[in-house]
Amino acid sequence: xxxxxPPRQLPDIEAGVDPDAPVTSDAAATSGDTxxxxxxxxxxxxxxxxxxxxxxxxxxxxxxxxxxxxxxxxESTDPSEPGAKPAAELDVEQTAAAPDSAETxxxETxxxExxxxxxxxxFGWRRRYPRAARAVRVGTSVLAGxxxxxxxxxxxxxxxxxxxxxxRLPVEAIFLAALLxxxxxxxxxxxxxxxxxFLGLTTVLKCLDMGFRQTLARPFDLVxxxxxxxxxxxxxxxxFGRSGEVLAIVGVIVLxxxxxxxSALAVVRLANVMARHRxxxxxxxxxxxxxxxxxxxxxxxxxxxxxATKGYAQYxxxxxxxxxxxxGDADVFKKQLAVDAFAKTPPDQLLTGLHGKDVMxxxxxxxxxxxxxxxAMAPEIDATLQEGNARxxxxxxxxxxxxxxxxxxxxxxxxxxxxFLSGLWIKNQQRYRxxxxxxxxxxxxxFKKTGDWRTVGIVPGVRKAWPEGKYFGLxxxxxxxxxxxxxxxxxxxxxxxxxxxxxxxxxxxxKKNRDPIMAEIILASSHNPWSPIAHTxxxxxxGDGKVFYKIKKEGTNPTEVWKSAKRVRTEYRKxxxxxxxxxxxxxxxxxxxxxxxxxxxxxQPVPTVTGGTANRDVPVTIVxxxxxxxxxxxxxxxxxxxxxxxxxxxxxMDKFRDRFxxxxxxxxx
Numbered sequence: 001x002x003x004x005x006p007p008r009q010l011p012d013i014e015a016g017v018d019p020d021a022p023v024t025s026d027a028a029a030t031s032g033d034t035x036x037x038x039x040x041x042x043x044x045x046x047x048x049x050x051x052x053x054x055x056x057x058x059x060x061x062x063x064x065x066x067x068x069x070x071x072x073x074x075e076s077t078d079p080s081e082p083g084a085k086p087a088a089e090l091d092v093e094q095t096a097a098a099p100d101s102a103e104t105x106x107x108e109t110x111x112x113e114x115x116x117x118x119x120x121x122x123f124g125w126r127r128r129y130p131r132a133a134r135a136v137r138v139g140t141s142v143l144a145g146x147x148x149x150x151x152x153x154x155x156x157x158x159x160x161x162x163x164x165x166x167x168r169l170p171v172e173a174i175f176l177a178a179l180l181x182x183x184x185x186x187x188x189x190x191x192x193x194x195x196x197x198f199l200g201l202t203t204v205l206k207c208l209d210m211g212f213r214q215t216l217a218r219p220f221d222l223v224x225x226x227x228x229x230x231x232x233x234x235x236x237x238x239x240f241g242r243s244g245e246v247l248a249i250v251g252v253i254v255l256x257x258x259x260x261x262x263s264a265l266a267v268v269r270l271a272n273v274m275a276r277h278r279x280x281x282x283x284x285x286x287x288x289x290x291x292x293x294x295x296x297x298x299x300x301x302x303x304x305x306x307x308a309t310k311g312y313a314q315y316x317x318x319x320x321x322x323x324x325x326x327x328g329d330a331d332v333f334k335k336q337l338a339v340d341a342f343a344k345t346p347p348d349q350l351l352t353g354l355h356g357k358d359v360m361x362x363x364x365x366x367x368x369x370x371x372x373x374x375x376a377m378a379p380e381i382d383a384t385l386q387e388g389n390a391r392x393x394x395x396x397x398x399x400x401x402x403x404x405x406x407x408x409x410x411x412x413x414x415x416x417x418x419x420f421l422s423g424l425w426i427k428n429q430q431r432y433r434x435x436x437x438x439x440x441x442x443x444x445x446x447f448k449k450t451g452d453w454r455t456v457g458i459v460p461g462v463r464k465a466w467p468e469g470k471y472f473g474l475x476x477x478x479x480x481x482x483x484x485x486x487x488x489x490x491x492x493x494x495x496x497x498x499x500x501x502x503x504x505x506x507x508x509x510x511k512k513n514r515d516p517i518m519a520e521i522i523l524a525s526s527h528n529p530w531s532p533i534a535h536t537x538x539x540x541x542x543g544d545g546k547v548f549y550k551i552k553k554e555g556t557n558p559t560e561v562w563k564s565a566k567r568v569r570t571e572y573r574k575x576x577x578x579x580x581x582x583x584x585x586x587x588x589x590x591x592x593x594x595x596x597x598x599x600x601x602x603x604q605p606v607p608t609v610t611g612g613t614a615n616r617d618v619p620v621t622i623v624x625x626x627x628x629x630x631x632x633x634x635x636x637x638x639x640x641x642x643x644x645x646x647x648x649x650x651x652x653m654d655k656f657r658d659r660f661x662x663x664x665x666x667x668x669x
Contacts, residue, residue: 143266145266148199148267149166150166152172152311155311156219156315158210164305167302168306169288169291169309171309178285178289179191185275192270193264196265200259202316212225216408216409216410217610222322222326224326228411228429233245293308329430333431337438348450349665351661351664353663353664353666354596355452358519358594359447360519360597361521362583365461366528366605367579368406368603369619370604370611370615371573377569381577387581387584388584389643391584391587392587392642396625399621399641400621400630400636400639401641402620402621402636402638403644403648406419406602406603407419407425407653408427410605410606411603412603413522414468416603419654420654421443421444423442425652425653437471442473452516455473455517455519456475457469457519457521458503458504458520459479459520459522460479461480463494478504478507480495483495483500483503485503486544486545487499487545490533492527493524494524496525496534496545497523497534497583498542498585500524501523502542525578526576529568530561530571530574530575531557531561533571533578534552534555535578568609569608583597592625593626597621597622597624600620603616604616604617618653619644622638637649
C-alpha cells in the first residue's frame with residue numbers, strides 16, 4: 001500500500017439499511033467526493049539561504065503544490081475486514097483506476113478541505129502573471145545594482161558629472177560583493193542593510209558637497225558647517241517666504257529618508273540575488289576582480305576616463321582627513337590668536353595719522369573681482385566706476401584701489417568681516433566663535449581703545465540678537481529695526497543701501513558738535529539672490545522708506561531670475577552698480593575734509609556668477625579729500641581711482657589690519 005493512501009472511510013450504518021446491500025451511484029459519488037481529500041504533507045525545513053530566496057518570489061516556487069482535486073480514495077486495506085486485499089494488490093488497482101476516478105470528480109463536489117493553500121505572492125499577482133512578475137523581479141535587481149554603482153561612482157561636484165564618470169569599474173563594488181558572499185546568512189542580511197544605509201549617508205554628503213561647492217566653492221565641512229544649514233533655511237525664508245522655507249525643509253527630510261531606505265533595500269536585494277545564484281556570483285566577482293587589477297595596472301582608459309577606479313575609497317579617505325584637519329585646527333588657531341603686534345602699543349600711539357577724521361569701513365556684499373574682470377559685466381561696471389570716480393573728484397576726493405584675497409567665496413560674509421578686522425585668517429565657523437569670544441583686538445576696537453572716536457555699526461542685515469557686536473568694539477549698533485525703515489524687504493535684503501547710508505547720516509554723521517566717528521557699515525543690497533533690487537532715487541524722497549514698495553513691485557521675481565544663469569549674472573551686476581552708486585553719491589553729498597572711506601567687497605559671488613573660478617580676490621578702495629591721508633599709503637602700490645589694476649598688489653585679507661595701523665601710526669610718514 002502506498003504510504004500516501006488514506007484508509008477507507010466507511011459510511012455510517014443507519015437503522016434499516018443492509019450493510020451488505022450494493023452501493024448506489026449517488027453513494028458512490030459521495031464516497032468518491034469524500035475520498036478526494038489528502039492528508040497534509042509536512043513541509044520540509046528550509047535552510048536560511050533557501051528561506052531568503054523564497055521570499056524573493058521565484059516564479060516556480062509553487063510548482064510543487066498539490067493540484068485541486070485528485071483520485072478517489074482507495075478501498076480500505078484494514079486486514080481485519082473480511083475480503084481485504086493485500087496492500088500490494090491494492091496499490092496496483094488504485095494506480096490503474098486513478099485516471100477514471102479522477103474524471104468523475106468535478107470541482108463542484110470538491111470539499112473545501114481538498115483545496116491546498118497557496119502563497120499569495122503580491123496578492124496573487126505573481127501566480128496569475130508569472131512572466132510579468134519575473135520581468136519586475138529582474139528589473140528591480142538591475143535597478144538595485146545601478147543605484148549602488150551610481151552611489152559609488154557619482155562625483156561630489158556638479159561640474160564633473162557626465163556619462164563618462166559612470167562608465168568605470170569601482171573596486172568598492174567588487175569588495176562589497178566579496179564581503180556579502182563570504183558572510184553567513186544572518187550576518188549577510190544585517191551587513192547588507194547597514195552598508196546600504198552607509199552608502200545612503202555618503203550620497204547625502206556628496207549632495208551637500210555639491211550644494212556647498214555651488215555656493216561656497218568648497219565641500220561641506222563635517223566639523224564646522226552644521227550651523228550653516230540653519231542659516232540656509234533663514235535665507236530661503238527671507239527669499240521665498242515662510243511657506244517656501246517649510247516646503248524646502250519638508251522636501252529635504254523626505255529626500256533624506258528616501259535615499260537611506262532605497263540604498264539599504266538595494267544592497268539587501270543584491271545580497272539575496274547573490275545568495276540564490278552563489279556559484280555564478282562567485283565566478284563573476286572573481287572575474288571582475290581580476291579585470292580590475294589588470295585595468296588598474298595598465299591604466300586602461302575609455303574616452304579619456306580611467307576604467308578601474310577607487311574613487312569612492314579615496315573620497316572617504318579625503319573626508320576623514322578633512323575631519324582630522326578640522327579637529328586639529330583649533331590648536332593651530334589658538335597659537336595664532338596669541339600673536340598681536342599692537343597689543344602692547346599705548347592708546348595715544350594708535351592711529352595717530354587719522355586723529356580728527358571720520359573713518360568708515362564699508363563692506364559691499366558679494367562685490368568680487370568677477371564684477372570687474374568678467375567680459376560680460378566689465379563694460380557696465382567699468383562705466384559705473386568711472387562715473388563714481390568723476391563724482392568723487394568733483395567733490396574734491398581722490399581714491400586708491402587694490403586687491404584683497406578673502407577667506408571665503410559665495411557666502412560667509414561674517415568670516416570675511418572678522419578676518420579683515422581681526423587680522424587673523426577666519427576660514428570656518430569654529431575660528432569665528434573662538435576669536436569672537438577672545439580678547440583679541442580688532443581694527444574697530446583699536447579705534448575705541450584710543451578714546452578719540454565714537455564707534456558705531458550700521459548692520460541692516462542683522463535682524464536678531466548679535467552678541468558679537470561687543471567683540472568688535474562698537475559703542476552702538478543700528479540693526480534693521482533701528483534705522484527707521486518702513487519699506488519692504490528686497491528678498492534677503494531688509495534695508496536698501498541708499499536708505500542705510502541716509503539713516504547713518506541722520507543718526508550719527510549729520511549731528512553737530514559730536515566726536516569723530518568710526519563706523520562699520522555693511523551694505524546688503526547686493527546680497528544673493530539679487531532679485532528684486534532697488535535703484536537710486538532722489539535722496540530727498542527717501543522718507544521712511546515706503547517709497548520702495550513701488551520700486552520693489554517693478555522689480556524682478558527671484559524664482560524666474562534663477563531659472564537662467566545669464567539673468568542671475570545680469571541682476572548681480574545691477575545690484576553691484578546700485579551699491580556703488582549709493583556709496584559714491586553719499587560721499588559726494590555728505591563727505592567733507594575729515595571723511596575717510598574704506599570700502600571693499602567681502603567675497604566673490606556664488607559659482608553661478610563666477611563660473612566656478614577659484615579666484616577669491618575682492619576690490620578694496622580708500623577715499624579721502626585730505627591728501628595727507630593718501631600720502632601715508634603711497635607705498636602700497638595701489639591704483640589711482642576706484643578700479644584696481646589687473647596686475648595690482650594682492651594681499652590676503654588678514655594682512656590689511658596691521659598694514660593699515662602701521663601706515664597711520666606715529667612712526668609712519
